[in-house]
Amino acid sequence: MVSLQKGESVRLEKSGGGTLTRVAMGLGWDVRQAKGFFARLTGGGGGEIDLDASCLLFDAQRNLLDQVWFRQLVSGDGSIVHSGDNRTGAGDGDDEVINVDLMRLPANVQTLLFTVNSFLGDSFDRIENAYCRLVDSTNGKELARFDLTGAGSHTGQVMAKVMRSGDGWEMKALGERTSGRTFQDMMPIILGAL
Numbered sequence: 746m747v748s749l750q751k752g753e754s755v756r757l758e759k760s761g762g763g764t765l766t767r768v769a770m771g772l773g774w775d776v777r778q779a780k781g782f783f784a785r786l787t788g789g790g791g792g793e794i795d796l797d798a799s800c801l802l803f804d805a806q807r808n809l810l811d812q813v814w815f816r817q818l819v820s821g822d823g824s825i826v827h828s829g830d831n832r833t834g835a836g837d838g839d840d841e842v843i844n845v846d847l848m849r850l851p852a853n854v855q856t857l858l859f860t861v862n863s864f865l866g867d868s869f870d871r872i873e874n875a876y877c878r879l880v881d882s883t884n885g886k887e888l889a890r891f892d893l894t895g896a897g898s899h900t901g902q903v904m905a906k907v908m909r910s911g912d913g914w915e916m917k918a919l920g921e922r923t924s925g926r927t928f929q930d931m932m933p934i935i936l937g938a939l
Contacts, residue, residue: 746802747888747889747890747931748889748890748891748903749889749891749916749918750891750918750936751891751892751918751919751920752812752917752919753915753917753918753920754918754919755888755889755901755915755916755917756910756914756915757879757888757889757907757913757914757915758915759767759881759883759884763829763867764771764912765847765881765888765913765914766846766847766848767844767845767847767848767881767882767883768844768847768879768881768882768888768907769785769837769842769843769844769845769879769880769882770797770798770800770842770845770859770877770878770879770880770905770907771839771841771842771877771878771880772798772840772841772842772861772876772877772904773836773838773839773840773874773875773876773878774794774796774840774872774873774874774875774893775872775873775874775875776793776794776871776872776873777870777873778807778895793863794863794865794867794871794872795863795864796840796841796861796862796863796864796872796902796920797814797815797841797861797862797863797927798814798827798841798842798843798859798861799812799813799814799815799859799860799861799862799866799927799928800812800813800814800820800827800843800857800859800862800876801844801857801858801860801928801935802815802820802825802850802856802857803854803855803856803858803919803939804853804854804855804856804918805936806853806867807936807939808812808905809917810851810853810854811821811825812843812928812935813825813826813827813843814827814927814928815829815864821853822844822849822850822852822853823846823849823905824845824846824847824851824884825844825845825846825850826843826844827841827842827843827844827858828841828843828844829841831882833845838857838913839878843859844882844913844921845857845866845895847906847914850861854909855908856906856907856908856909856939857905857906857907857908858903858905858935858939859877859903859905859906859907860901860902860903860904860931860935861875861877861893861901861902861904862900862901862902862925862926862927862930862931863901863921863926863927863929864926865926866900866926867900867921868897868898868899868900869893869897869898869899869900869922870897872900875892875893876890876891876892876893877891877904877905878890878891878892879905879907879916880903889905889916891905891918892921893920894917897922899922899923900923900924900925900926900931901922901924901925901928902921902922902923903919903920903921903931904918904920904936905917905918905919905937906919906938906939911934914937919926919938921934921937921938
């Protein structure tokens with residue numbers, strides 16, 4: 746497993762070599778718990794935060810071909826499937842997962858761009874332990890992880906992109922902070938990250 750910093754890339758390969766066929770992008774987060782006087786007044790709960798993961802499919806000319814998100818859980822060709830909307834971030838492990846069958850992706854798909862946003866407008870000031878990770882779905886091994894935690898008034902992030910590289914794939918950690926309730930609101934930053 747490779748732990749990526751913002752701007753770093755890694756070539757994606759199966760452990761032991763070979764071509765990847767199926768991967769999953771997992772997103773996890775926890776709600777920052779309130780502390781101090783305010784926490785005593787409110788009972789200490791941090792509440793819930795509804796983060797949404799999206800996967801956008803682009804061709805080599807940066808045209809948006811398809812999108813997978815909480816309003817469309819499956820790509821038009823069926824190669825990408827979203828686990829569904831998690832509105833709390835409660836529990837351990839991945840809160841939302843986007844499964845990608847790399848072998849079924851249309852040949853004109855050059856880049857998969859993964860985003861996260863707070864649909865209700867909560868800022869990342871209220872989030873901790875946020876990450877995205879890419880897993881080889883055939884064996885469950887984590888290929889790469891990128892820490893998304895970082896307080897701020899932003900409500901979204903362009904997390905990472907997975908792009909064709911020769912006969913394989915490469916992942917680049919982006920971590921571009923932005924604002925928006927859906928990926929559509931974040932398109933200027935998204936296009937700049939391609």
